[in-house]
Amino acid sequence: MSMDQGPGHSGYSWGSPSAGDPYASSPSAGDPYAGTPYAGSPSAGDPYATDPPAGEGFGSSVLAQGSGAPAGHASYSAGVPVPGPPGPYVQLPPSSSHAITGFILGLAGLVMCAGLTAPVGIVFSALGMRATSPEADPPRSGRGLAIAGLVTSLIGMIPFLLMVLYIGAIIVFAIVEAT
Structure with missing residues (x-):
């Protein structure tokens, strides 16, 4: 038995490459892409290796066409506010502190404080809700927070009412036992 082969030998030798060994080194052993569709260079045949032609690919949209924006940069037209720093566009009014x-x-009563x-x-x-109504003066945003606060507070009232009923029952039973 040679030094290459020992008990449990799988048929591959640790020595020089043999003709039947698919893992044997070859002249293109340094090229990890040899024998693949990408042979030659890492980007050969790879559709994602280069930038797409102008007007194609991710980022180009109907919004960028005709707006003077470079391809790949979406912009808005017709006076639609663009997210970003304050500018000549209409800004949202401040949120209502009561809603927050x-x-x-409501969330604290639901999660931590037993209502x-x-x-x-x-x-x-x-x-x-009153501060964020459409007729409010000055207008405030945060109507969704007010609605969510109302819902979570109402749900948080369930453990609170159960706790009040429990304490009330204990007091009633204590009074009945005392008399």
Whole structure:
């Protein structure tokens, strides 16, 4: 038995490459792409290796056509506000602090405080709904936060009411036992 072959030998030798060995080194052993469609260079035949022709590929859209923007850069036309720093476009009004507070209190009452903050969250959410109504002066954003605060506060009232009923039952049973 040669030094290359030992017990459990799989048929491949550790020595020089043989003709039947598919993993034997070849003249193109340094090219990892040899024998693949990408042979020659890493980008040969790769459709993603180069930039697409102008007007094609990701980033080009109907918005970029005719707007003077370079291909690949979307822009808006017809006075639609572009997200970014403040400019000549209409900005959203500030959010209602009552809506934000109502949402936070409702979420806290639902998740952590067993509903203790839920009644206050309902009040703040109702004030936030009033502050974000379409007829409010000055206009405020945050109507979705006010609605979410109202919903989470109402759901958070369930454990609060159960806790109040439990404490009330304990007091009633204590009074009945005392008499």
